[in-house]
Amino acid sequence: MSENSGIDVRGVTKIFGSGAEAVHALDRVSLAIRENEFFTLLGPSGCGKTTLLRLIAGFEQASEGDIRLDGEGLTHLPPHQRPVNTVFQSYALFPHMTVAENIAFGLEMQGVTKPEIKDRLEAMLALVQLSGLEQRRPAQLSGGQQQRVALARALANRPKVLLLDEPLSALDLKLRKEMQIELKRIQHETGIIFVFVTHDQGEALTMSDRIAVMSAGQVLQVGSPTEIYEHPTSHFVADFIGETNFLQGEVVAHDTTGATVRLSSGATRQASAPPDTASSGKVSLAIRPERVTLTRNREAAALGGRVENVVYFGTDTNYHIVLGDGRGFLARLQNHQGAESPFAVGDEVAVEIADHALQVLRD
Amino acid sequence: MANALDLKRQPGFASVAMICCFVLYAPIAVLVLFSFNANRSVTRWTEFSLDWYVRALANEGIQHAALISIEVALAATVFGTAIATAGALATTRIRRSRGTNIAYTVINMPLMVPEIVTAIATLSFFALLRTGLGISFGLGNLMIAHTVFCIPFAYLPIRARLENMDLTLEQAAADLYATPWRTFRRVTLPLMLPGIIAGAMLAFIVSLDDVIITLLVAGPGETTLPLYILGQIRRGVTPEVNAVSTILLAVSILFVTLFFFLGRRQRS
Amino acid sequence: MAAPALKTPIADNPAAGEQTVARAQAATRSLLLAPAMLIIGVFGILPLFIALVYSFLEPDTYGGVRWVFSTEAYVQLLFERDIFDDTLTFNSAYLEIFWRSFLLAAYSTVACLVIGFPAAYFMATRPERQRDLWVFLITIPFWTNLLIRTFSMQLIIRDQGVINIGLMNLGLIDQPLAIIYTDFAVGLGLIYSFLPFMVLPVYAALERLDFRLVEAGFDLYASRAQVLRRIIIPLAKPGIVAGSILVFIPSLGAWITPELLGGGKELMIGNMIWLQFGSSRNWPFGSAAALVLMAMVLLALLVYARSAGRSGAPDG
Numbered sequence: 001m002s003e004n005s006g007i008d009v010r011g012v013t014k015i016f017g018s019g020a021e022a023v024h025a026l027d028r029v030s031l032a033i034r035e036n037e038f039f040t041l042l043g044p045s046g047c048g049k050t051t052l053l054r055l056i057a058g059f060e061q062a063s064e065g066d067i068r069l070d071g072e073g074l075t076h077l078p079p080h081q082r083p084v085n086t087v088f089q090s091y092a093l094f095p096h097m098t099v100a101e102n103i104a105f106g107l108e109m110q111g112v113t114k115p116e117i118k119d120r121l122e123a124m125l126a127l128v129q130l131s132g133l134e135q136r137r138p139a140q141l142s143g144g145q146q147q148r149v150a151l152a153r154a155l156a157n158r159p160k161v162l163l164l165d166e167p168l169s170a171l172d173l174k175l176r177k178e179m180q181i182e183l184k185r186i187q188h189e190t191g192i193i194f195v196f197v198t199h200d201q202g203e204a205l206t207m208s209d210r211i212a213v214m215s216a217g218q219v220l221q222v223g224s225p226t227e228i229y230e231h232p233t234s235h236f237v238a239d240f241i242g243e244t245n246f247l248q249g250e251v252v253a254h255d256t257t258g259a260t261v262r263l264s265s266g267a268t269r270q271a272s273a274p275p276d277t278a279s280s281g282k283v284s285l286a287i288r289p290e291r292v293t294l295t296r297n298r299e300a301a302a303l304g305g306r307v308e309n310v311v312y313f314g315t316d317t318n319y320h321i322v323l324g325d326g327r328g329f330l331a332r333l334q335n336h337q338g339a340e341s342p343f344a345v346g347d348e349v350a351v352e353i354a355d356h357a358l359q360v361l362r363d
Numbered sequence: 364m365a366n367a368l369d370l371k372r373q374p375g376f377a378s379v380a381m382i383c384c385f386v387l388y389a390p391i392a393v394l395v396l397f398s399f400n401a402n403r404s405v406t407r408w409t410e411f412s413l414d415w416y417v418r419a420l421a422n423e424g425i426q427h428a429a430l431i432s433i434e435v436a437l438a439a440t441v442f443g444t445a446i447a448t449a450g451a452l453a454t455t456r457i458r459r460s461r462g463t464n465i466a467y468t469v470i471n472m473p474l475m476v477p478e479i480v481t482a483i484a485t486l487s488f489f490a491l492l493r494t495g496l497g498i499s500f501g502l503g504n505l506m507i508a509h510t511v512f513c514i515p516f517a518y519l520p521i522r523a524r525l526e527n528m529d530l531t532l533e534q535a536a537a538d539l540y541a542t543p544w545r546t547f548r549r550v551t552l553p554l555m556l557p558g559i560i561a562g563a564m565l566a567f568i569v570s571l572d573d574v575i576i577t578l579l580v581a582g583p584g585e586t587t588l589p590l591y592i593l594g595q596i597r598r599g600v601t602p603e604v605n606a607v608s609t610i611l612l613a614v615s616i617l618f619v620t621l622f623f624f625l626g627r628r629q630r631s
Numbered sequence: 632m633a634a635p636a637l638k639t640p641i642a643d644n645p646a647a648g649e650q651t652v653a654r655a656q657a658a659t660r661s662l663l664l665a666p667a668m669l670i671i672g673v674f675g676i677l678p679l680f681i682a683l684v685y686s687f688l689e690p691d692t693y694g695g696v697r698w699v700f701s702t703e704a705y706v707q708l709l710f711e712r713d714i715f716d717d718t719l720t721f722n723s724a725y726l727e728i729f730w731r732s733f734l735l736a737a738y739s740t741v742a743c744l745v746i747g748f749p750a751a752y753f754m755a756t757r758p759e760r761q762r763d764l765w766v767f768l769i770t771i772p773f774w775t776n777l778l779i780r781t782f783s784m785q786l787i788i789r790d791q792g793v794i795n796i797g798l799m800n801l802g803l804i805d806q807p808l809a810i811i812y813t814d815f816a817v818g819l820g821l822i823y824s825f826l827p828f829m830v831l832p833v834y835a836a837l838e839r840l841d842f843r844l845v846e847a848g849f850d851l852y853a854s855r856a857q858v859l860r861r862i863i864i865p866l867a868k869p870g871i872v873a874g875s876i877l878v879f880i881p882s883l884g885a886w887i888t889p890e891l892l893g894g895g896k897e898l899m900i901g902n903m904i905w906l907q908f909g910s911s912r913n914w915p916f917g918s919a920a921a922l923v924l925m926a927m928v929l930l931a932l933l934v935y936a937r938s939a940g941r942s943g944a945p946d947g
């Protein structure tokens with residue numbers, strides 16, 4: 001894998017409007033997307049993920065910064081000259097053309113020969129399992145089928161990059177899960193870079209090789225699903241993905257094995273920390289509800305409190321706890337022993353945290 | 364659904380609507396009816412006859428007038444629709460700015476000026492061209508005058524169609540390597556076509572039906588069908604006028620019907 | 632075949648991409664707009680200015696103008712000049728024509744509203760499938776030749792027309808009623824001509840009405856009349872205003888209707904202007920009158936724009 005391959009986004013800023021009404025959709029965003037990667041841009045609406053996608057596609061121009069593909073600049077190329085194809089959120093299938101004409105469109109524009117188009121068409125229809133429907137019009141297809149046509153239409157051109165703008169958002173749950181598996185499979189088979197935009201963190205975690213979490217025009221963290229989930233580096237990332245408990249603590253020491261932090265109860269534990277964490281000072285900590293255990297032994301426990309609410313939902317049970325200092329804490333225990341829960345409302349419990357379960361946040 | 368109707372009902376409104384419809388169509392019905400009257404009188408019915416139609420169609424004055432009308436209407440439609448299409452492409456799906464507002468006002472200006480004012484102004488303009496610069500376009504004068512007021516009539520349906528079009532379709536075409544020109548030819552234009560056809564039909568009918576502007580701008584020998592009818596009406600009616608009028612009415616109704624069917628298909 | 636190869640390396644100033652694209656798009660739009668602006672500008676707007684210039688010139692003997700500056704045309708609107716001693720006396724004849732036209736246009740507009748609103752309401756409250764048919768029925772007269780429609784009205788109201796012959800046959804009268812060639816006939820003709828122009832915009836506004844608001848009114852003890860007056864009509868106001876403008880303006884400048892149904896005695900502005908370019912051969916005077924008409928129309932449009940702005944719902 002050479003230095004220059006993949007997508008290189010450098011210091012990209014996009015401003016809409018001007019003067020007092022200027023909106024910074026993207027603020028000095030830098031990213032590197034590798035070859036053969038299923039890369040997801042994840043964030044709430046308005047975070048800039050779709051804007052970034054459109055910049056790569058060429059439908060918008062960056063106000064500042066640079067985007068390169070395999071080392072060559074894209075910013076001065078109009079969309080019809082970029083080796084990049086898009087699957088639109090609304091599919092954007094040409095209503096006045098058949099499925100076959102839609103899929104063949106890009107090839108026609110590039111001057112591909114008729115026999116070659118025919119071969120590609122058959123291959124694509126087989127890939128997305130729509131063989132036999134090629135003479136239908138988009139209006140005669142179901143949502144799921146339209147989505148697959150949009151996919152085939154983009155893939156037929158064997159682009160270097162496939163951009164997917166929340167392509168599954170209009171599908172019902174079952175279909176969505178099926179398509180998630182399909183997309184992953186297709187990416188694996190074709191080896192094309194997939195840049196996938198979604199606001200659904202579950203989708204991001206299950207499908208991606210790496211995720212970029214975005215908020216308010218900035219990239220907050222880039223990493224594999226595990227890294228993002230287990231080691232969030234900011235409040236937002238910790239909060240946006242899954243459920244999190246936030247604690248206050250104080251760094252006592254920081255070395256290559258990790259950071260030692262002291263909690264409000266006085267207990268100290270080892271915590272994972274970003275490399276640039278200071279060796280001392282107050283910090284925010286994050287811990288996932290499923291990473292704690294509850295016991296009745298309050299001595300030497302990390303935290304202590306009283307159970308306020310018990311919520312059973314089949315596989316697990318959530319315990320809403322009020323800590324000694326009045327703050328809330330969520331613990332989740334898997335129901336190994338079935339529905340019967342070991343703790344009841346009103347019980348005094350100890351929250352036990354193992355070393356390296358805590359994560360130091362930057363903000 | 365009886366409940367919903369109940370709430371919406373206002374006493375007497377249905378009757379007014381029926382009367383309205385009757386009043387709008389009654390005079391036309393009389394005209395059409397008596398065009399088939401064998402008798403010259405408009406109010407005494409003798410027997411059914413196609414005589415007047417035969418006479419009308421054979422009448423050289425009418426034939427010539429029809430030809431002129433069609434020539435002018437065709438020219439005005441073709442140019443008016445083309446110009447309106449270009450104008451619509453330029454002014455739609457763009458953020459409203461002072462420029463687009465001005466453009467929109469200019470394009471719709473012929474609709475806002477009373478016809479008699481346009482008529483005399485155009486007459487004065489062409490008279491000035493003739494006496495001052497010696498320039499006259501012959502029948503072209505009339506064609507130009509018609510084109511001017513046909514543009515806004517063609518513009519409105521085209522613009523409406525364009526505004527309803529999904530912007531992402533053109534982006535998708537560009538994404539699939541179509542140059543701006545090919546995007547226009549393969550995606551934008553085919554999807555705009557129903558609007559363009561509707562606009563053209565409107566322009567044609569409006570040109571065909573024009574009276575006042577034509578009255579003042581047309582030169583000798585440039586009598587259009589409405590002008591011929593006007594002349595006949597003033598001289599004292601011959602029933603051939605009824606026949607010609609009915610034919611014109613039929614053409615109008617045909618066009619409006621087509622216009623509606625087009626709109627229906629596009630909506631479904 | 633793989634996707635097209637990338638072209639030349641990076642632009643030095645990537646930010647320029649945003650501006651050059653915008654500029655190129657603006658250039659294309661200007662090019663597309665040019666024919667429309669040119670044709671309408673030269674052959675639509677320029678003639679209006681020429682009419683303005685003409686109104687300040689002297690008339691030529693056989694029509695046309697003599698290029699001598701004169702405000703006589705405007706003076707003539709209000710005064711009559713004695714041919715012998717050049718004194719001016721106030722002449723209300725033309726003012727009367729303007730006033731009569733204004734009144735006729737106003738009355739027709741009100742009448743169209745009174746008839747058209749219930750009709751539009753009825754149409755808007757039909758089940759959806761029927762509505763298209765009604766709109767179709769109302770639209771047909773809209774697009775048929777105004778001359779023919781006015782002529783057909785003539786057939787009905789003239790001395791030997793359908794109404795009179797019918798009434799005489801029924802023995803109700805022995806002399807034909809003088810309906811045609813009166814102000815009343817012209818008014819009737821204007822209503823007949825422009826009724827669809829009122830019905831369609833009002834219908835459009837009522838169709839968009841949320842009838843749940845009407846239900847809310849009934850829920851709060853309002854009667855049918857109150858619901859109509861306090862809820863429906865105010866909400867339909869943009870349509871009513873648009874329709875009124877669409878009837879008033881053409882009525883003000885009408886020519887066909889007064890010509891065919893007014894008999895040349897009851898002149899409206901349109902006929903008067905036309906005469907100046909015909910037998911009266913006074914182009915400057917005709918131009919002046921036309922510009923006064925334009926001014927009246929612009930005033931009406933201004934009122935419309937202000938009212939549409941206030942109700943916050945501009946219509947196209």
